[in-house]
Every structure is written in structure tokens, then in C-alpha cells.
Amino acid sequence: MLDLKLTGAKILMEVLKEEGVDTVFGITGGAVIDLYDELARTDIQHIMVRHEQGAVHAADGYARAKKDVGVCLVTSGPGATNAVTGLASAYMDSIPLVVFTGQVPTSLIGNDAFQEVDIVGITRPCTKHNYLVRSIEDLARTVKEAFYIARSGRPGPVLVDIPKDISQGATDYKPLQAISLKSYNPNYEPNAKQLRRAIDLIKEAQKPAILAGGGVILSGASKELTEFAKRLNTPVTASLMGLGAFPATDELWLGMLGMHGTYWANMSIGSCDLLIGIGVRFDDRVTGKVGTFAPHAKIIHIDIDPTSIRKNIPVTVPIVGDCKIALAELNKLMDEEAATIDVENRKPWFDQIEEWKSTIPLAYEQKDTVKPQYVVEKLYELTEGKAIITTEVGQNQMWAAQYYHFDRPNSFITSGGLGCMGFGFPAAIGAQVACPEQLVVDIAGDGSIQMNIQELATAMQYNLPVKIVILNNRYLGMVRQWQELFFGKRYAATDIEQAPDFVKLAESYGAVGLRATRPEEVEPVLKEGLNTPEPVIMDFWVDREEGVYPMVPAGKPITEMLLV
Amino acid sequence: MTEEKHTISLLVDNQPGVLSRIAGLFSGRGFNIESLCVAETMDALVSRITLVTRGDQLIIEQINKQLNKLVNVIKIHDLTGTDFVEREMALVRVKAKPEHRAEILRLIDIFRCKVVDVGPTHYTIEVTGTWGKLAALLDLLKPMGINEIARTGSIALARDKKKNKQHSKGG
Numbered sequence: 009m010l011d012l013k014l015t016g017a018k019i020l021m022e023v024l025k026e027e028g029v030d031t032v033f034g035i036t037g038g039a040v041i042d043l044y045d046e047l048a049r050t051d052i053q054h055i056m057v058r059h060e061q062g063a064v065h066a067a068d069g070y071a072r073a074k075k076d077v078g079v080c081l082v083t084s085g086p087g088a089t090n091a092v093t094g095l096a097s098a099y100m101d102s103i104p105l106v107v108f109t110g111q112v113p114t115s116l117i118g119n120d121a122f123q124e125v126d127i128v129g130i131t132r133p134c135t136k137h138n139y140l141v142r143s144i145e146d147l148a149r150t151v152k153e154a155f156y157i158a159r160s161g162r163p164g165p166v167l168v169d170i171p172k173d174i175s176q177g178a179t180d181y182k183p184l185q186a187i188s189l190k191s192y193n194p195n196y197e198p199n200a201k202q203l204r205r206a207i208d209l210i211k212e213a214q215k216p217a218i219l220a221g222g223g224v225i226l227s228g229a230s231k232e233l234t235e236f237a238k239r240l241n242t243p244v245t246a247s248l249m250g251l252g253a254f255p256a257t258d259e260l261w262l263g264m265l266g267m268h269g270t271y272w273a274n275m276s277i278g279s280c281d282l283l284i285g286i287g288v289r290f291d292d293r294v295t296g297k298v299g300t301f302a303p304h305a306k307i308i309h310i311d312i313d314p315t316s317i318r319k320n321i322p323v324t325v326p327i328v329g330d331c332k333i334a335l336a337e338l339n340k341l342m343d344e345e346a347a348t349i350d351v352e353n354r355k356p357w358f359d360q361i362e363e364w365k366s367t368i369p370l371a372y373e374q375k376d377t378v379k380p381q382y383v384v385e386k387l388y389e390l391t392e393g394k395a396i397i398t399t400e401v402g403q404n405q406m407w408a409a410q411y412y413h414f415d416r417p418n419s420f421i422t423s424g425g426l427g428c429m430g431f432g433f434p435a436a437i438g439a440q441v442a443c444p445e446q447l448v449v450d451i452a453g454d455g456s457i458q459m460n461i462q463e464l465a466t467a468m469q470y471n472l473p474v475k476i477v478i479l480n481n482r483y484l485g486m487v488r489q490w491q492e493l494f495f496g497k498r499y500a501a502t503d504i505e506q507a508p509d510f511v512k513l514a515e516s517y518g519a520v521g522l523r524a525t526r527p528e529e530v531e532p533v534l535k536e537g538l539n540t541p542e543p544v545i546m547d548f549w550v551d552r553e554e555g556v557y558p559m560v561p562a563g564k565p566i567t568e569m570l571l572v
Numbered sequence: 573m574t575e576e577k578h579t580i581s582l583l584v585d586n587q588p589g590v591l592s593r594i595a596g597l598f599s600g601r602g603f604n605i606e607s608l609c610v611a612e613t614m615d616a617l618v619s620r621i622t623l624v625t626r627g628d629q630l631i632i633e634q635i636n637k638q639l640n641k642l643v644n645v646i647k648i649h650d651l652t653g654t655d656f657v658e659r660e661m662a663l664v665r666v667k668a669k670p671e672h673r674a675e676i677l678r679l680i681d682i683f684r685c686k687v688v689d690v691g692p693t694h695y696t697i698e699v700t701g702t703w704g705k706l707a708a709l710l711d712l713l714k715p716m717g718i719n720e721i722a723r724t725g726s727i728a729l730a731r732d733k734k735k736n737k738q739h740s741k742g743g
Contacts, residue, residue, distance in 0.1 A: 132593055133600045137643040140589075157643060191585060191646040315637040318630060 014181040016144050016174045017046035020108070023151040024052060026183060029079050031055060031070060031441055033063040037083020038123060039110025042175040047081065055441060055470055058462040060087050062434035064094020064165075065423075065460070068103050069435030072421050073396055074442035075228065077104045077159050084110040085123030088169070089130065093428060095165045096134040100425025101249060102226055104163035106154045113173040114142065128169050136164030144177040148184055156187040161194025162313040163226055194312065198329030198337060205325045206284075206308045207341050211349055213282035213306075215357045216242045219265060219294075222249030222424065223287015223311055223331050225417040230254065232335035233286065239342050241351035242284075243361060245273040247294050248409055249424040250287070256413035257393070262361070263370070266294040267560045268406040271569060272364035274558070277302050278567035279360070285309045287331040290320040291425065292562075300565035310334045368558075368571060370410055377551040378527050380404070380479040383534070384411035384451065387477060390534050395447040396421065396439050400432040400456030402486035404479045406556040408451040430459030433476060437463055440472040447475070447538065454480040455504055457545075464517040467543040475537055476545045478510055481552045489555045493570065514545035525549040573628035577606070578652040579728050580636065585644040586612055586619040593642055594621065603627065603635050607660075607725025618646065622727045651728050658728040662706055663688070664697045667717035676716060683709045694719060 014022065020043060024032070031053045036044045047054055057063040060082045067078030078098075082091050088109040098105050112121040128140045137157050139150050147170070154166040210216065218240075224233050230253050237244045237260050244254045245262040254261060263270030265277060277283060283305040288294065290309075295301040298320060306324040309317050310331055317326045327334055342349060372381040384407050387395075397412055398421040399405040405422055414420045421439055423431035436450040450457075457478055467474050479485075488502040514521030520540050524533040530548065537546040558569035584590050591610055598605050606624040613620050625635055632650070640648050651658075668676060668691075676695055680687060683705065689696035699709055703726065710718070 128589065129592065132589075132596050189643070192643045313641070315634065315641055319634060 013178050015042070015046070015176060015178045016147050016170065017042040017176070019144075019147050019179070019181050020151060020170070020175070021046050021050050021052070022181065022183070023148050024079070025050065027077070027152070027155045029077075032079045032081050033057055033066045033070070033438065034081035035060055035063060035083070035087065037087045037110060039084035039112060039172050040081060040087075040175070042172065043081060043108070043110065043170070053441075055437070055466065057434065057466050059460065060090035061093050061430065062437075062460050062463045062466065064091045064098065064105065064107060065428075065431050065434035066438035066441070066463075067105050067107070068094065068098045068101075068431075069398060069421050069438030070442045071103050071105060071438075072418050073439035075418060077106055077155060078438065080105065080107040082107070082109055083123065084112055084127070085125050088125055088127035092131060092134065093426075095131055095167065097423045097426040097428040097431060098165040099134045099136065101222060101423065102163050103165065104158040105165035106151075106158050107165060107167045109167060109169045110175075111140065111169045111171040114171045115173065117171065127167065131167050135167050138167040138169070140169045141171065141174050144174050144179045147174060148181065149187070152184055152187045153189065156189075157192065162223075195328060196312070196330040196333055198310070198327045198334040202325055202327045203334070203337050203341060206327060206338065207345055209282055209306050209308060209325060210240065210342070211345070214353065215280045216240065216282040216284065217262070217276050217280040218242050218244040219277070219283060219285045219288055220244060220246040220250040220253040221286065221288030222247065224250060224253035225287075227287065227312070227331040228417070229287070229332035229335050230417045232332055232339060234258070235339055236335050239339065239351070240349070241354050243276060243358070245269070245277065247288050247291065247424070248422060251409055251420045252414035252417045253287075255415040257415055264409050266566060267296065267562070268410065268556050268558065269566065270365075270370055270410070271368040271558050271571070272361055274560070274566040274569060275364045276361055277305075278565070280305050283307045286335065287311060289313075289316040292320075295320060296560045296564055296566035300567075372554070374527055376527070378524060378530055378548055380407050380481070380548070380550040380554055381411050382527065383477065383479060383530055383548045383550065384408055386531055386534055387449065387451070388412045390531070390538060391447060391449070395419070395449045396436075396443060398422065398432040398436040398439060398448065398450045400450070400452045401427045401429045402453050402456060402484070403481075403489065403556050404451050404453040404456065404485075406486075407479065410556075412451070429456040433457060433460050433474070434463050436474040436476075437467055437472050440474050441470070449475045449477055452476055452478045453485060454478055454482060454507055454510070455484045457510075458507070461513070464514070464519055464543065468518050472543065473541055474543050476543075477534075478545065478547045479550050480510070480547050481550050481554065482507065483552060486556070488553075489559075492553070492555070493559075494561070510545050510547040514543075519543040519545060521545045521547065523547040523549070573630065575626050575628055576632065576652065577624060577626050578632050578635075578650055579622065579624050579656070579658055579726055580639070581649045581651055581728055581730070582621040582623070582639060582645055583613065583647040584619050584621055585646065586617050587644065590619070590644045591621070593644060594623075594639065597638055597642065598625075601634070601638065603631065609725045609727050622725070624726050649730065651730060655731040656728050657731060658702055658726050659700055660703055660706055660724055660726050661698065661700045662721060662723040664699065664710070664713060664721050665694050665719040666697060666713050667719060668693060668695045669716070672716045676713070679709065679712055685709070
């Protein structure tokens with residue numbers, strides 16, 4: 009093959025094509041004009057957002073819905089710093105992204121040049137890895153490495169900072185072969201001995217439970233998980249990030265675990281004798297008070313990231329490896345050991361769970377004012393559970409998690425670890441780009457939606473018919489709930505009654521705005537909104553002081569729940 | 573759980589920013605660094621970092637795992653509990669009053685140090701040894717009056733590579 013002299017900008021496009029990139033989210037600026045000029049000449053689709061935070065969240069939503077790497081391109085300085093929140097969210101949730109930032113020319117780096125920031129320094133702790141490209145000869149290999157690191161092992165965002173002179177410079181270009189790094193070799197294969205030990209614990213268990221996390225979804229292990237749970241005849245709960253990993257309509261499903269988990273899921277973990285954590289990191293929202301978490305259980309913990317194991321809780325059998333491979337191996341071992349695993353002895357355990365469930369189910373009372381739970385439940389009914397749901401953060405997120413039942417992986421897209429308000433709408437845009445035929449709904453709060461509402465212009469520009477359901481209580485509701493419960497109802501800085509008219513706001517962007525203020529209007533508004541082919545904001549005026557329950561106060565055992 | 577001092581030896585890519593990744597990991601996660609030493613190895617693309625840290629067993633386990641997770645860390649070897657040699661160097665400028673000079677020189681002899689600079693009122697002493705040896709010498713010099721001190725922090729190597737467990741990445 010003939011070697012060609014290409015500009016840095018052109019080399020970047022070549023590598024993007026080699027990596028199979030078909031969509032880039034971003035916004036231009038001085039340091040990336042050359043890159044944009046070249047991008048516009050490729051077949052790669054560019055989604056021009058209105059704020060860089062929106063670009064990264066959109067790439068995040070795209071990555072999850074498409075099960076692929078999300079790609080962003082933003083400019084130097086403020087463009088790069090605006091992307092930081094999105095990177096931090098993707099990092100916490102292990103979402104594979106490659107974010108390209110422009111940088112001032114190498115000769116100016118360190119001089120406090122116009123729109124210069126040390127973005128590699130800034131994002132070191134919130135990316136899986138990052139690079140400043142110092143020489144055009146390094147560009148192609150660096151970009152290849154970035155994709156490889158982003159998608160392999162425990163996935164995560166990688167940032168590549170490209171100085172302007174490198175985009176503009178030229179060098180010989182020859183496509184590179186597959187990347188291997190001597191200092192980075194993620195381990196996928198679980199240790200056979202540990203798998204055996206896990207089977208031994210499984211044999212002894214009378215009251216086992218499975219806790220699934222985002223790792224199950226990331227490794228594409230839902231099928232293996234479902235098979236595992238069925239064979240083991242074992243109830244399944246999940247972290248917020250694990251919703252959709254196991255079908256919520258299955259009889260073994262317990263609902264979500266943790267601070268706003270179901271009563272019976274939390275009680276089950278409080279009394280199980282074996283807990284199998286798969287692709288979870290036992291974050292504080294799941295465990296509550298660590299010392300009292302699963303106090304009677306031996307714990308098997310499967311995770312691809314060794315640092316997740318024994319970070320927060322002690323583990324009886326650690327299994328480092330890919331969830332999908334580990335579960336497939338366990339299923340195979342259980343085949344061999346079928347005779348020695350008694351899964352018919354679970355009746356007392358299931359009876360106990362059923363009793364918890366019937367004593368304190370998830371409940372609310374729909375009276376004169378619209379209940380937010382009712383809106384979510386109706387949305388679930390009308391979409392037959394088939395929509396891709398994204399959420400903002402706070403009460404809206406928890407009601408979505410509790411009342412929309414997710415049967416498929418990647419159908420629930422939320423900022424789990426970082427808890428980033430303003431995430432849901434741009435993420436919905438990304439998911440809609442990835443899945444043009446699917447219904448995508450952002451369940452939002454009136455506070456969160458205002459954090460990235462500018463992206464309505466993006467949705468309009470690219471005909472992305474995302475539906476926004478605002479559970480509008482004119483409060484920053486989750487903090488208000490904490491103030492109600494723990495701060496003597498002193499609502500400091502949470503009343504946001506001063507707000508735009510969301511219907512008019514939608515219309516001003518050229519979108520459709522609808523409003524429901526009474527319970528009987530909920531269903532018609534949802535029906536009309538969901539059937540509208542354009543982007544729609546549906547503004548539901550809900551009970552201002554409705555709370556999310558059950559609730560485990562921070563630092564308490566998860567079995568000590570506030571129930572109303 | 574009791575806290576333990578650990579000496580960890582790392583081979584890392586010799587690139588800008590790698591030290592900052594390691595220092596940032598410690599500050600961001602609230603781990604301690606007691607000392608840290610970096611220099612190139614025989615391979616110009618690789619640096620060795622020797623760091624001394626302190627924590628209970630779980631913290632030390634996390635420190636090792638988190639370091640191992642950094643893409644630029646090639647190899648990590650927690651030397652504590654294995655057979656290894658550890659040295660630190662210090663330059664000590666000690667007041668040298670006429671009545672103390674003989675005593676100081678005697679100490680230097682006993683501790684096998686060197687005088688690397690002499691002034692009308694001071695000696696600058698170069699001392700190499702374990703942390704314990706340095707501490708002992710400094711204790712003895714203190715009464716004479718120590719003006720200034722510069723220490724390197726520990727550097728360390730395993731005694732026999734084959735006998736000690738090396739933790740390669742990915743395992």
C-alpha cells in the first residue's frame with residue numbers, strides 16, 4: 009500500500025472510520041476548526057449540540073443504546089471544561105466514550121494562551137485514561153489506543169487532547185494494526201478454582217439472592233444471568249445501574265435494592281444466607297450502613313475490576329473476570345453439579361419474600377392531585393414497557409426506577425454514580441440517534457430539565473422525536489424531601505416556583521408542549537404526546553410534596569426504611 | 573485493623589504526567605504517601621517509582637489494585653513481606669562548633685557517612701542507609717544543631733527476582 013502524507017485532521021478521520029465510528033457529537037470552536045472542516049467531508053454523521061455537556065451526555069446515551077463507543081469532539085478551553093461533567097458521569101458508570109478536545113498549538117501550551125486549559129490535568133481523575141498528543145507521528149496510534157482502552161476491560165471514557173498544529177500538520181499515514189499495550193491487559197477469564205468455590209457455596213445456600221449491577225449490562229450478560237437465576241431458582245435484585253439486566257416482569261424479580269429499593273428487596277438482602285453480586289461495586293446507595301449489609305450472607309462477588317472487590321464490603325469468594333464469561337462458566341458447572349444442587353428447597357424463602365412483598369408493596373394513592381408515580385405507571389402501560397427511558401436525577405429518577413419495569417438491558421439510561429442533573433435529555437437525544445425507530449422518553453424533573461434544556465434545539469435540528477415527561481413539583485424535590493425529613497421542613501434553596509412555562513418553552517423551540525394539571529388529564533396528554541411525531545415536552549403538575557418511599561436514611565442499614 | 577508501612581516498587585511508562593497520575597490517585601482517594609522516588613531505569617522508556625505508604629490491610633490492597641489499574645503502570649511489586657533491600661540518602665548540614673567537631677567526625681566514622689562540604693561553622697554530611705539508620709544518626713546529630721536537611725525517600729529492590737512474586741498487569 010502506498011504511503012500518503014495526510015494532515016492530522018485527515019488522519020483522525022481515517023482512524024475514526026477504521027474504528028467504525030458513524031456518529032460524532034460535538035460543537036466547534038477555534039482549536040478544532042481544522043478537525044471540523046475534515047469531519048464535514050466524511051460520511052460520519054455529526055450531531056451539533058448547543059453545549060458541550062450535552063455532547064458528552066448524548067454520546068453516553070448513544071453508547072448505551074447502541075452498545076458501542078460514543079464519540080465527542082469539542083474545542084479547547086471552555087469547550088473542554090464544559091465536557092468534564094459528562095466525562096465524570098460516564099466514568100462513574102463505566103460507559104465507553106472517546107472525547108476529542110482541541111488544544112492550543114504546542115508552541116503555546118503553558119503560556120496561558122487564549123482558550124487554553126490543561127484538560128489532561130483536569131480530567132485525569134475522571135477518565136479511564138487520557139492523552140495529550142505531542143507529535144503528529146503519535147496521533148493515529150494514540151487514537152487507536154483510546155478506542156481500545158475505552159471499550160475493553162471495565163469500559164470508560166478516554167480523552168484525547170489534540171493541539172491545533174497537530175491537526176494542521178502533515179505526515180505519512182499507514183493504517184495501524186490492532187493495538188496491544190504492555191501495561192494494560194484486562195483479564196476476562198475468571199479463575200476456575202474460585203468458580204468451584206462459588207459452586208460449593210451455592211450448594212449450601214438455603215436463602216440465596218442475586219444482586220445484578222451495570223456490569224451485567226456492559227458485558228452483555230443478561231441472557232446468562234437470567235439462565236443462572238432460573239437454574240438456581242434464586243430471586244434477583246439490582247442496583248440502579250443494573251435495572252434491565254434481568255426482566256422486571258419475571259417472578260424472580262425483587263425490584264431495585266438500596267436507598268429507594270423495594271421493601272422486600274432490602275429485607276431479602278438483610279436476611280439472605282448467600283449473596284451473589286455480579287457486576288456491582290457495592291456503592292453506598294446500595295449498601296446503606298456497610299457493617300450491617302447482608303449480615304447473614306456469604307458473598308460471591310463477580311467483577312472485571314479487581315479494585316471493586318473488597319473495596320466496600322468483605323467478600324467470601326472473589327471472582328475477577330467478565331460477567332458474561334463467569335456466568336456462562338457457572339451455568340456449565342451447575343449443569344455438571346445439577347444433582348447436588350437442591351433448588352426445590354426454596355419454598356420457605358420465597359414464602360418469606362412474598363410475605364414482605366404483600367405487607368409493604370410499592371404504593372401511592374392517586375386522589376385530587378396528580379401523583380408522579382401515577383404518571384410513570386401510565387407511561388409504562390401506554391408504552392407497554394418498550395420505550396428507552398432516560399432520566400434526570402433526583403425524585404424523577406427514583407420514581408422511574410420504581411414504577412417503570414425494565415425487561416431489556418440498555419432500556420434504562422441514567423446517571424447512576426455521578427447523579428448528574430441535566431443528564432437525561434441529552435442522553436435521550438443520543439439514544440434516539442442510536443435507535444431512530446424506538447420510542448425514547450426522558451423522565452425529568454422541573455429542576456433537572458432546565459440544566460440542559462438548550463438541547464431542544466438539537467432535537468429539533470436533527471428531527472429527533474424525543475419525549476420529555478416533566479414531573480413538575482416546582483421544587484428541587486429530592487433535596488426538599490431530605491429537608492422535610494431531616495431539616496425540620498426548612499426548605500432552603502429548593503423552591504423553584506419561578507420557572508418557565510414549559511409548554512411555551514417547547515413551542516418557542518418549535519417543539520410541541522402539552523400540560524396536565526389534573527389526574528384525568530394525565531392519560532390523554534401522555535397519549536397525545538407519545539403519538540406526536542415531533543419532540544414533545546409533557547408538563548405534569550404533580551403533588552408538590554410527594555416523596556420517594558421506601559427510603560433508607562443515609563448511613564442506616566437498608567432494612568431500616570422510612571415507609572411513608 | 574492495624575496500620576502497616578509498605579514499600580511498593582513500580583515500573584511505569586517514562587512519560588510526562590505519569591507521576592501526576594500516581595500522586596493524584598493517592599490524594600484523590602485519601603491514601604498516604606510517606607515518600608516517593610522516581611528515576612529512569614536501564615530502559616529509557618521505563619521509570620522506577622519507589623513509594624512508601626501506610627495503611628491497614630484493606631487499604632494496602634486497594635492501593636496495590638488501584639496502582640495496577642493505571643494504564644501507565646507496567647509492573648507493581650509490594651516489597652513489604654518479601655526479602656528486599658531498601659536505602660535512603662540524606663544530606664545533613666550540621667553546626668560544627670570547635671568543641672563538637674571531633675564528636676561529629678567520630679559519628680560519621682561509625683555510621684560510615686561522608687563529609688561532602690566543610691565550612692567554618694558547619695559540615696555537610698552525606699549519609700546512606702535504611703530509614704532506621706538515618707533516624708539514629710539524626711538523633712545523635714540533633715544536639716549539635718542541624719541547620720538543614722535534604723532526604724531522598726526510600727529506594728528499594730527485591731533481593732532475588734526469581735524468588736519474589738512479581739505482579740504483572742492483568743493477573
